Amino acid sequence: MSNVPNPSCRGQHVMLLYDTNSNRDLATINCINLALENKQLCIYASVNVVDTSYLSKISSRIKDYEENINKRNLFVVNLKPFYDSALTGNLTPFDEFKLQLQQELKDRDDKALLIVADCADNLFRNKHFDQCELVEKWWQDNYMDWRRRQEREQNHITVICPHSGSLLSKHPFDKHKHQISNNHTMIIDTAVSTVTGYITAKQATESTISPLEIPIYILVAEPERDLQQIYSIWLGSLGFKNIVITDSGKKCLDELLKITNTNKNKTQGFDMIVILDTHLKDIPCIQVAREIVTRRPEQQISFTTTLPPDNVRQDIYPIGIKSNNEILVKPFRFSRLLSLIGRSINNQQE
Numbered sequence: 001m002s003n004v005p006n007p008s009c010r011g012q013h014v015m016l017l018y019d020t021n022s023n024r025d026l027a028t029i030n031c032i033n034l035a036l037e038n039k040q041l042c043i044y045a046s047v048n049v050v051d052t053s054y055l056s057k058i059s060s061r062i063k064d065y066e067e068n069i070n071k072r073n074l075f076v077v078n079l080k081p082f083y084d085s086a087l088t089g090n091l092t093p094f095d096e097f098k099l100q101l102q103q104e105l106k107d108r109d110d111k112a113l114l115i116v117a118d119c120a121d122n123l124f125r126n127k128h129f130d131q132c133e134l135v136e137k138w139w140q141d142n143y144m145d146w147r148r149r150q151e152r153e154q155n156h157i158t159v160i161c162p163h164s165g166s167l168l169s170k171h172p173f174d175k176h177k178h179q180i181s182n183n184h185t186m187i188i189d190t191a192v193s194t195v196t197g198y199i200t201a202k203q204a205t206e207s208t209i210s211p212l213e214i215p216i217y218i219l220v221a222e223p224e225r226d227l228q229q230i231y232s233i234w235l236g237s238l239g240f241k242n243i244v245i246t247d248s249g250k251k252c253l254d255e256l257l258k259i260t261n262t263n264k265n266k267t268q269g270f271d272m273i274v275i276l277d278t279h280l281k282d283i284p285c286i287q288v289a290r291e292i293v294t295r296r297p298e299q300q301i302s303f304t305t306t307l308p309p310d311n312v313r314q315d316i317y318p319i320g321i322k323s324n325n326e327i328l329v330k331p332f333r334f335s336r337l338l339s340l341i342g343r344s345i346n347n348q349q350e
Helices: 021-037 052-059 065-070 080-087 092-106 119-125 129-148 173-182 225-237 249-263 285-295 309-319 334-349
Strands: 013-018 041-046 074-078 112-117 156-164 186-189 192-195 198-201 216-221 242-246 271-277 301-305 327-329
Touching (some): 013 129, 021 052, 041 092, 065 074, 119 129, 119 156, 129 156, 129 173, 216 225, 225 242, 242 249, 271 285, 301 309, 301 334
Parallel strands (some): 112 156, 216 271
């Protein structure tokens, strides 16, 4: 087995697509609050914090803001000088920032770190495309360096870079979309709306999700802690209430049994969305899937993987799961997963 960390079970460099500034800020705050709750060091590095009114608005929504600042659990970094330097192609401030981060982690028992940084986004919005790509390449190169050293230094680092999804589809911004997205390991699209506790998608044209009268459970088996965090934030922002995220096959099956027992005496049934990663560490994913369809024969399952899709299909065909659309190869757009969820719910309504 290779000693190179498997991307399915490590931190990610996330391109966070947003449609409005309020959605960007909400996603940022949710990420930081959840990371602080999980005892992670958080860095909010933003060009916008030079505006004291903006910083005041953001800080008021971060849980125990002053306490976390004082305890060095949260750092707010003004990226305006970094932005100005990047305009000239000088990334020295970024290199110095990296050294400071490494020193801070060295002195901490918990090496988990979340960074939210928007310098590249601001460069892109102001049409400094070459400089934006330069900054994103710096983040990607250093993220990959951190990941290579992760096991030795026990660092666990997630980098989230917001970008305007609406701008990326417009000329002349669209010409740079491919290069910027390639400098990330995962793309999350937050362009959704919440409607009476359920969801519709502005960009998921394959399906529309409408309100149901019966409860919907989301059951996710994902071994990587950072991805568990991202799933929790994303699904919660869509309005789902019954979200269960596990890190192993055994826990997934245990939770399935709990959900079934909780609902077995109710007059109405329940619907379930199941998302399984193929890199579970205890029980093979296919064994978990087989047990799920044995207990719930009509249950659809979406698989996430870094493997070639044909390899996964060869394993899942024998247990009766044959839809090609239910295999998501990492990194994937969350808007595609959203369309699968919508189609699954609509099928269960029929």
